[in-house]
Amino acid sequence: MRFDDNTPFSHTPRCSQGPVGTVRTPDGQVKTVMLTAAHCFEVDDKTVRPETFTPVRVNGRVEYPRLGTVDAQRIPFEIQGELFDFYRIIDEPDWSFVRLDPGVSGSGASTSRDERGSAPSPEVAITGVKDYRDLRGDELISFDNAGQPICKDGIRTGRSCGRQLFRTQNFVWHVGLSYKPGDSGGINYDPRTGEAIGLSVIGYGPFGNSQQVDRAIEDAYGIPDSQVNAAFTPAPPAERADFAPLREELTRAKAENPPAAPAPAPAPTPAPTPRERLDQAVGSAQADAARFAGEAQQIPGAQNPAAAAQDLAGRASAAAQHHAEEIGAAVGGLLPRP
Structure with missing residues (x-):
């Protein structure tokens, strides 16, 4: 074979x-x-x-x-x-x-x-x-x-x-x-x-x-x-x-029959530019916001609406903190250094 x-x-x-x-x-x-x-x-x-x-x-x-x-x-x-x-x-x-x-x-x-x-x-x-x-x-x-x-x-x-x-x-x-x-x-x-x-x-x-x-x-x-x-x-x-x-x-x-030559290593992916980092951070935040909004619309039909709302609020708060840090770091990369 x-x-x-x-x-x-x-x-x-x-x-x-x-x-x-x-x-x-x-x-x-x-x-x-x-x-x-x-x-x-x-x-x-x-x-x-x-x-x-x-x-x-x-x-x-x-x-x-x-x-x-x-x-x-x-x-x-x-x-x-x-x-x-x-x-x-x-x-x-x-x-x-x-x-x-x-x-x-x-x-x-x-x-x-x-x-x-x-x-x-x-x-x-x-x-x-x-x-x-x-x-x-x-x-x-x-x-x-x-x-x-x-x-x-x-x-x-x-x-x-x-x-x-x-x-x-x-x-x-x-x-x-x-x-x-x-x-x-x-x-x-x-x-x-x-x-x-x-x-x-x-x-x-x-x-x-x-x-x-x-x-x-x-x-x-x-x-x-x-x-x-x-x-x-x-x-x-x-x-x-x-x-x-x-x-x-x-x-x-x-x-x-020597082993086949190993495939060349892929070229390193260039690091994103400051502008690309900002666009990625904003896009990620917008995607999470849309997802949480969709979940919020389902809360009235949940078996325990109060518990569902509390869980959503906790996860949304943590995500907001994470995205704020990402966007802040990306903006900092755009600012001129003193």
């Missing part, structure tokens, strides 16, 4: 790759897509381009060929101020589909190296998607997956495996995967079957949750429950590019 400005790659968001494959939409479209986490494109208050790039070693340098652009992305819940919103907040979807550019191919095998560049984890072919039964009605949590294994790959911590605990409508909750920033969006899979389970989202020490891949495909492309595998076909395992591990990439990127 890259910020929508001149910020170099060494200062842009980084996430991991989720499942890659072909999706067939109900209206007949066929798209080659890669999944990742939506929050990778929602960084603080900065706008992130809806594009993805990848760090590849080329002739001793790190280059960033573009992979594609966002094709579909989650829509955050609108909070309604209801008790049910708490559940919706912790179960808010977090998926983004990147449509790969023509000529870009992806591997359907899951593997990773950690940030230090350790040996890559053994490749695991992704065979399909774990298509969980959607929760219905008042069913907020299901334990039908409790105890089942789950593994993940990510650019920060590499591979780790654990156990599923339970699931909500959008997330599988688990223990043992231990995500760190940068692992977000990475594939979570069932080591027994090779089915894609989810995308790494948030870690709370040994606990964490992953966005269910089946729910993401259903919501993004209007696929009915239980029909995800008829609509999505994982890419076959393929040879991978020579990707730079995170630490190496950052070290080289910072050397090759």
Whole structure:
């Protein structure tokens, strides 16, 4: 991902790759897509381009060929101020589909190296998607997956495996995967079957949750429950590019892409002239006078007119004293000095 400005790659968001494959939409479209986490494109208050790039070693340098652009992305819940919103907040979807550019191919095998560049984890072919039964009605949590294994790959911590605990409508909750920033969006899979389970989202020490891949495909492309595998076909395992591990990439990127030059400091605002100071002081006094006059007209209709009048008188007196001092100082600036 890259910020929508001149910020170099060494200062842009980084996430991991989720499942890659072909999706067939109900209206007949066929798209080659890669999944990742939506929050990778929602960084603080900065706008992130809806594009993805990848760090590849080329002739001793790190280059960033573009992979594609966002094709579909989650829509955050609108909070309604209801008790049910708490559940919706912790179960808010977090998926983004990147449509790969023509000529870009992806591997359907899951593997990773950690940030230090350790040996890559053994490749695991992704065979399909774990298509969980959607929760219905008042069913907020299901334990039908409790105890089942789950593994993940990510650019920060590499591979780790654990156990599923339970699931909500959008997330599988688990223990043992231990995500760190940068692992977000990475594939979570069932080591027994090779089915894609989810995308790494948030870690709370040994606990964490992953966005269910089946729910993401259903919501993004209007696929009915239980029909995800008829609509999505994982890419076959393929040879991978020579990707730079995170630490190496950052070290080289910072050397090759120095921080953007800071914007020049704005020119100092010239101090107002004595005449401008007087005009400002008089204008401020007139504005307060008009405001207090408007409040005075409302006093007869107040619940306690006497108290309202007393309050207004106190505030008007203080304002008058303040404006008198301001105007006096401004007038003094206009007078010739002895």
